[in-house]
Amino acid sequence: MKEIKPEISFSDLTKVDIRVGEIKAVDDIPKSDKLVKLTVDFADFERTIVVGMKQERKNPAEIIGLQALFVVNLAPKEMFGIASHGMLFDIGYESGILPVLAVPEKPVPNGVIAG
Template sequence: MSAAVKELIGFDELSKIDIRVGTIELVENVNKSNKLVKLQVNFGSFMRQILVGMQGERENTQEIVGKQALFIVNLAPKKMAGEISEGMLFDIGYEDGITPVLAQPEKPVPNGTRAG
């Protein structure tokens, strides 16, 4: 069964979200967490550390190293398990209870390319 569509928003609200393509260069477990991993993501002109709750969702979290994915890069930094997250990974499936997969461009594009 499909989830209900969320409430309508205006284009002005949507335009505030900065979604960019980045390449995941490093994946490390977060010491104080049994769920979080720390990603080092290359956005071309800048790097970001982004925390993601994917331990236990994948047999091998290293399988995403070198892959491009979509990220929100203008979220306020958030401290989790003693580490700072500087953005959010877009994944597909978590909210619907299926094993998440990365939201990815169909072919390689330059790091930092904006979505939308």
């Protein structure tokens, strides 16, 4: 296991805007061997979020319709000509296991804030 990251203050944590979003589409990015483009519904807004899951799943489209946790207040980052406006939370990548989505235990309204 990796060591625990350096301690942060509670006020640092409150800067991160984590929300539940429903994955509406998963589109291939042909020029990338790792990345796919997600279209995510947060009720009041929709975001494009680029994630590196192409090698983690035989069929990345299997997550369409699922809710997951996303960071929605990251500065946009362009990858392969696509601006990504957030980050998908997954579980396992940093620990060296096949990642799974961080999901609510039961359906909640899209856009609900975590924390």
